[in-house]
Amino acid sequence: MSGISFTGIGSGMPVQDLVSAFVEAERVPFQQRINKQGSKLTTNISANGSLKASLSSLADSLDKLKDAENYQLRKASGSDDFVKIESDKTAQVGSYDIKVNNLAQAHKVMSTPFDETLAVGEGKLTFSTPDDPTGFTLDISATDTLSDIRDKINESTDNEDVTATIITDSGGQQSLVMTSNNTGLDNKLSITATQSDGTTPLDPSSRLNDLLTYIDPASRSGDPLVESNLIETNAALDSSITIDGQITLTNATDTFENAIDGITLTAKKAQDVDDDNSKVSVSEDNALVAKELGAFVKSYNEYYKVAKELGQAGEAGGGPLAGDSMLRGITGKLRNMLSQSFDSGSGNTLSLAQLGVESDQYGVLSLDSTILNKVIAEDPSAVQQFFVGDDSTPGFAASTDTLIANYTESGGLIDSRINGYETQLDKLEDDMTAFNRKMENYEARLLSQYNAMDMLVANMNSTSSYLMGQLDNMPGVVKKTS
Incomplete structure (x- = not known):
C-alpha cells in the first residue's frame, strides 16, 4: 500500500x-x-x-x-416372427388371429447379357408405373453403353421410381437390372423403347429394342416379359394378411395402418401351411x-x-x-x-x-x-x-x-x-x-x-x-x- x-x-x-x-x-x-x-x-x-x-x-x-x-x-402384445402389432389409445381391448399370406415385393427386371463395351443404340427409354403413369423419359445416344444407361437412370432428377445396377458374369457379359423403388402392384415397372422422335417404334433389329422390348400388354398377346428380352426376376406383389380367417387385406407395403381401429400391423414373414397363425391382442395399460x-x-x-x-x-x-x-x-x-x-x-x-x-x-x-x-x-x-x-x-x-x-x-x-x-x-x-x-x-x-x-x-x-x-x-x- x-x-x-x-x-x-x-x-x-x-x-x-x-x-x-x-x-x-x-x-x-x-x-x-x-x-x-x-x-x-x-x-x-x-x-x-x-x-x-x-x-x-x-x-x-x-x-x-x-x-x-x-x-x-393400450398395450399391444403377441408380436412374433410373422407379424408386429402396435396400438394407440384409440384401440379397443380385444384379441385377433392374423395370418400373413405374403409380403409386399418390389418389381425387378433384368436384361439379357450384353458386351460391356457395346453401344446399345440411339433412342428413348420411358419408365412409368401405375402409381406414376407419367414417369420419365431418357434420351439414349448412339454411343451409350449399359453403364451409361445405368447412370442416366440413377442420376435423372425426374426419376422417383426405379434404381438401376449392372451384373457382370464370369465371361464379362453385362446385364442391366432395374428395380422399382417401392413395393406393391401399383409400383410395377413399365419400360418402353422408341426412336429418338419418341413416337416411332424401334426397328426390330435395333440393339436398344433387343435390350428393352417391353411393350404394353394391350398391344399384343401373351406375357410381354416372356416375349421381350427382359427377364422378370421379382414380380410386383402387394402384401396380404387375413384377420380372424375372414377378412383379407392387401397393401402396397407390409405395414397396415389402422387395419383395425387404433392398431397398426406390420407383416414380417409369410406363414407356411404348417405354421400357426399369429395371436395378437390389445389390453389396457x-x-x-x-x-x-x-x-x-x-x-x-x-x-x-x-x-x-x-x-x-x-x-x-x-x-x-x-x-x-x-x-x-x-x-x-x-x-x-x-x-x-x-x-x-x-x-x-x-x-x-x-x-x-x-x-x-x-x-x-x-x-x-x-x-x-x-x-x-x-x-x-x-x-x-x-x-x-x-x-x-x-x-x-x-x-x-x-x-x-x-x-x-x-x-x-x-x-x-x-x-x-x-x-x-x-x-x-x-x-x-x-x-x-x-x-x-x-x-x-x-x-x-x-x-x-x-x-x-x-x-x-x-x-x-x-x-x-x-x-x-x-x-x-x-x-x-x-
Missing part, C-alpha cells in the same frame, strides 16, 4: 510498524463486517438456489401426469400412471427433506432459511395441494388419499399401488380428470405445476430474491474497493506525518548537539564531570 519506509532516524521510533498498526485498527473491523455480510448473502444465494432446484425437480415429476395423452393407454405418481411421491419427499434442512430452526445447526417466509409459504401451499380434492367428472371429486397416497406423522409420502390400480381399473377417465382437468378447471398435476412455476420460472419469486442478494454482494464489493482506497490514502498520510516528525526530531537533535559543542568550547565553562 505504501513505499519503502525505515525506522525513524531522528526519533528511533518504528515508524512503519506504528503506521501499519493504526491502519489495521481501522481495516479489521470494517473487513470483518463486510466478510460477515458477504458470507450471509452467499449462503442465502446458495440456499435459494437449492430450493429452486428441488422445486424444479418436483415440477418435472408432474410433466407426464399433467399430459392427457398418458392416460387410458395403466402402468405409466402408477409409475409417474410414484415418481412424484419420491420427488416430493426429496423436496420436503431439502426444505426441512434449509428451514431448520435453532442456534446450533440451524438452516440458512430458518424462519424464511417464502420457504414456509411454498411448503404450506404444497401441503394444501396434497390434501385438496379435485374434480373427477360427473360431479364427483378425488383426492390423492383416495388414490393411495398417504402421509406419515413426519409429512413423508408413500403410495399404495394396490389402491391406485383399483381406482384406475374402475374409472380410468376419473383418474385422468383428477390429474389433468380441463381448460376451465385444472387438475391436481396442472394446478401444482402452476403453483411451483410462480417460484421457479425465470424472473419468478426465487430469481427475484437471488438477484436482490447478488445486487447487495456487488454493493459490498464496491464498498470494499472504496474502503481500500481510503486505507491507502490514510497510510500514506500517516507515513508522511511520522516522517515529518522524525525529520523535525532529527533537526532538533542536531541543533542540540551543536549548541552543546559550542558551550563546551566557551572560556570559563566548566564541564561537569561524573
